[in-house]
Amino acid sequence: MLSQLRPAIVMILLFTAVTGLLYPLAITAIAQLALTAQANGGLIERDGKVVGSPLIGQNFVSDRYFHGRPSATVGPDPADAGKTVDTPYNAANSAGSNLGPTSKKLVDRVNAAIEAEFAAGRIGMVAADAVTASASGLDPDISPQYALAQVPAVAAARGLAEDGVRALVETHIDNRILGIIGERRVNVLKLNIALDALK
Known part of the structure; x- marks a missing residue:
């Protein structure tokens, strides 16, 4: 059972890191570089x-x-x-x-x-x-x-x-x-x- 549970936990942690941290940070960085005014609300x-x-x-x-x-x-x-x-x-x-x-x-x-x-x-x-x-x-x-x-x-x-x-x-x-x-x-x-x- 542990051999089936370990890959599931690893995948959850991996996709949490990719979609919950890396992707948002990458999009935020791209927006700040390409569209600084709009990314900051265009104040x-x-x-x-x-x-x-x-x-x-x-x-x-x-x-x-x-x-x-x-x-x-x-x-x-x-x-x-x-x-x-x-x-x-x-x-x-x-x-x-x-x-x-x-x-x-x-x-x-x-x-x-x-x-x-x-x-x-x-x-x-x-x-x-x-x-x-x-x-x-x-x-x-x-x-x-x-x-x-x-x-x-x-x-x-x-x-x-x-x-x-x-x-x-x-x-x-x-x-x-x-x-x-x-x-x-x-x-x-x-x-x-x-x-x-x-x-």
Whole structure:
């Protein structure tokens, strides 16, 4: 029996070392060498202070900034640890809402988001990503349609000419990867940082 058990134990230890230690360390080293900024979260600093990462969405609430898409992330309810409450862009709990098209909660949330966008004057025609959350709840990008629809409200809140703000958005539109992968998109954090730099 020991002759059958010994190879099994050796294999467990060998594969634990290879897949649990060597492989992760090798991938980490390759990532640090090849993609240092991305491997470290792509953090953006302003005046020596980290303001965010273009890889993870943030909750911009001021009318002076472009807004990201809604976030469906949740966190523990401070009043009752057994329950959860909506906590937008909670990176510690990345997940979609898992609500289906017949869910009353989803329909109510989308309708409320549409009404809020119209009330704030940020949009004329509703872009899908203006009222629906991403699968992770942390999407840092929005569609060019949604970004351009927010131009009048952001320009008015900052006292800027709409043409200048629209041109800024257009310079921050990222095209599809290799021209075919993904969709055209605008990174909200990078756009808002550039917006702050406008005079």
